[in-house]
Amino acid sequence: MKPFIKLSLCIAIGTLSFISPSDKKSTSGQRLKPDADNGGITLPQGFSAVTVTEESGKARHIVVNSNGDIFIKLSALKDGKGILLLRDKNNDGKADETQAFGDYIGTGIAISNGYLYTSSNQDVYRYKLVNGIPDEASKQTIVKGLPDKGQHESKSIALDGAGNLYVTVGAPSNVCQEKDRQKGSMGIDPCPLLEQHGGIWQFKADKLNQSQADGVRYATGLRNVVGLDWNKQTGELYAMQHGRDMFAAYFPELYPLPNGDDLPSEEFLLVKKGSDFGWPYCYYDHLQAKKLLNPEYGGDAKAIGRCAGKDLPIMGFPGHWAPNGLLIYSGNQFPERYKNGAFIAFHGSWNRGAKNQAGYLVAFVPLGKDGKPTGKYEVFANGFAGTDTPSPGGAKSRPMGLAQGPDGSLYITDSQKGKVWRVMYQK
């Protein structure tokens, strides 16, 4: 039997390798064979997905190089390394080679002007890409010593291609209470955390060893931004704000169910230089389309107070969905209506009520030429959790990072095991 199996395998592999060059077309993505079950997720008609890898590690953000190489930043070291390079050598969509480097954890990863930029929870580094391969010896520190106090510590990055690097610094707090996350504790006024946290800082993309003080405070009033991207079409920065936790749990009388679980909104933001989105004093209520005062600062679910004049989001999403990935799509593979629109990876909730967790999905928001939404959000990819009643620990997978491939495919990472999908459109 054994020699027979070997022989049949040889024939099978030989046949495959013989037909593969003509049968597969990696650059268009159109003839690449998707998984029969699209890797366990549901997609709109015409779209399909191939599982790039089942397990890569604790995946955070992802970027795909012009040669198709995939880089993933990890939030936990895997065999001592925090950055992965996945390569699909035979153009079947599945990674068949993995390299790892970088001895630090983190979230941010991006490619700009021939460099791979990565972030730890304190610093931003870059590596020169030599023939597409990051040269480890060329590692440079671009930003150093950003605050990391454990909570909302990840540093997302985006580059504008014009010499600027944008870095988020989340606030190590829920709503700047005297006692963080203590029910009944009032908000500190003014909130001292805003001095060094709760915003987006702009740095020079090619200047070494910049400290936080060397950067420009680009935007403030941001509790925690993980999804961050530069819109090449409009030349503007977009961000996803994680709204504060525990409305329904702390203030059931102000935020009764079922709406209590949907507030505050997760905010989709067009960020301008000098924007102030109001945290910790204010939150957004997409049901009333208003920025309102937080109860820790005297709010009653209706009062606007000092929140008048704070910058509004361009869209509000249901509460606690945890938007961790943002990608403004500039590819040509997907139908025209997706061009310049926004894909948002929601990690899925944990502090909605029991049996009411939601948002383990990837959404799409069509954007017009002015960079503003032209319609409501759509659920683009779903089924990640593998159940209708998901929980953060029990979910099969949780959407995390998004990237666009050179052929216009959409890549999605999962934080549970590091599964990676490549989503394609097939006419």
Add this chain to the structure above:
Amino acid sequence: MARHVSKIKALLLYRSYFVRIHYTHSLMKPFFLFVFLMPCFAFSQAKNSETPVTPNQLAKGKQVYENNCMVCHQETGDGVPGLNPPLVKTAWVLGDKTKLINVILKGLHEPIEINGERYNNIMPANDFLNDQEISDVLTFVRNSFGNKASAISAAEVKAEMAKK
């Protein structure tokens, strides 16, 4: 745990002895009485060191859990990866009682690691709960989600409160 098992064994032994005596030596009353009372001594000793877990206490503890803990640690006790630690079969829950009581009284303000996974969310102090509520909720947690451990008494909680 081993101590607990040996106590049960001892009780069973006494019981079988008692049954045999009852049927074969029913006239040996003083000895019979002594043997009959032995399990009671054993039981009262157990009560001193390990308060028994009662359904009533578990029901009360569940209530406290649902009102104060569940939103972070979840209905299943699984917690939230990367943020809120699980309560399922960890040394934090099943180990040193005083350490566990103090997590409730003082909260946790530093990231912790369980089974190689880091959890970095803040746990607020729950010092607004009284000794009985803390005893109930910890006993519930130590006997739910697949956990099995001794009860934590209100007196044990009170002793830690006094140290504050």
